[in-house]
Structure formats: C-alpha cells, structure tokens
Amino acid sequence: MADRINIDQGRVEEKAGQIRGAAAYLVNVPLTPQDNKTTLPANEKGREAYGRSQERIAALGSLLDQEVKNIRGLGAAFAQFDEMMGQLRGNGNRYPVLSAK
Numbered sequence: 001m002a003d004r005i006n007i008d009q010g011r012v013e014e015k016a017g018q019i020r021g022a023a024a025y026l027v028n029v030p031l032t033p034q035d036n037k038t039t040l041p042a043n044e045k046g047r048e049a050y051g052r053s054q055e056r057i058a059a060l061g062s063l064l065d066q067e068v069k070n071i072r073g074l075g076a077a078f079a080q081f082d083e084m085m086g087q088l089r090g091n092g093n094r095y096p097v098l099s100a101k
Contacts (some may be wrong), residue, residue, distance in 0.1 A: 012075035025059030028054040
C-alpha cells in the first residue's frame with residue numbers, strides 16, 4: 001500500500017501559498033479621518049457596521065493563516081506517516097508465518 005501513495009509536497013506548498021496570498025488581502029481597513037466627521041445618526045450606524053465588517057474580515061484572514069499552517073503540517077505528517085508505513089512493510093510480518101509440509 002505504501003508504495004502506491006504519492007505525496008506531492010510541492011503541490012501542498014503551492015496551494016498553501018495561494019491561500020496565504022488570499023489571506024493577505026483580508027485585513028482591517030479603517031475609515032479615513034474625513035469619514036469620521038458627521039453628525040448624522042445614519043452615518044454613525046454605517047461606520048459601526050463598517051467597523052464590525054472589517055473586524056470580521058480580519059478575523060477571516062487570521063483563520064486562513066491558521067489553515068495554511070494546518071495544511072502544511074498535515075502534508076508533513078502525511079509524508080512522515082508514509083515513510084513509517086514503508087519501513088513497517090520492509091520489516092516483514094509481525095508474526096512468524098507457518099507453512100504446511
């Protein structure tokens with residue numbers, strides 16, 4: 001079984017890098033100072049909603065960063081598992097094999 005498993009670490013790293021690149025765009029962008037100068041209640045509510053949305057966008061970016069770490073870690077763990085399975089197979093059977101004469 002271990003000889004048929006193909007781990008493409010390059011592709012794992014490529015996909016993790018793509019996710020990381022997307023996460024770089026998910027940052028909190030505050031309003032400019034002129035956007036904070038108003039007395040209209042509707043504008044205040046709009047600013048509050050914008051602030052909450054920016055916080056959530058930044059949180060999503062942080063979660064994607066964590067997923068990148070998880071993907072890279074899983075790729076490394078899978079490669080290690082595959083190596084161990086190959087070594088087990090090379091060690092032969094665990095129990096002695098009996099054959100009839």
